[in-house]
Amino acid sequence: MTIRQSKTDQDGQSAKIGIPYGSHxxxxxxxxxxxxxxxxxxxxxxxxRAATRHGKLQEERLCDRTVARVVQRSLFAAGKDAENFAxxxxxxxxxxxxxxxxxxxxxxxxx
Numbered sequence: 772m773t774i775r776q777s778k779t780d781q782d783g784q785s786a787k788i789g790i791p792y793g794s795h796x797x798x799x800x801x802x803x804x805x806x807x808x809x810x811x812x813x814x815x816x817x818x819x820r821a822a823t824r825h826g827k828l829q830e831e832r833l834c835d836r837t838v839a840r841v842v843q844r845s846l847f848a849a850g851k852d853a854e855n856f857a858x859x860x861x862x863x864x865x866x867x868x869x870x871x872x873x874x875x876x877x878x879x880x881x882x
Contacts, residue, residue, distance in 0.1 A: 790804075
């Protein structure tokens, strides 16, 4: 996967990162992205996009506030208290899971 620009790459030098297949088909990030690309018809541009209220995908990427709302609604639907969660919670969860799996801090920081 190519990350074109990130918080740590403000000049947009981009970086290619490898994303391994998951151990379980149901939670595998690679399979999930492939299924999303196939069902959405996306061939270029942002992976995570805004959609109209009728479900039509837009060309622009999701904004941070929209991601936060999706996280909070999902937690609420699962019966959890969503008040203290936002989009960054996904990154924090990834960092925690990676550390528990023995990934080095340097690798976690870069990705």
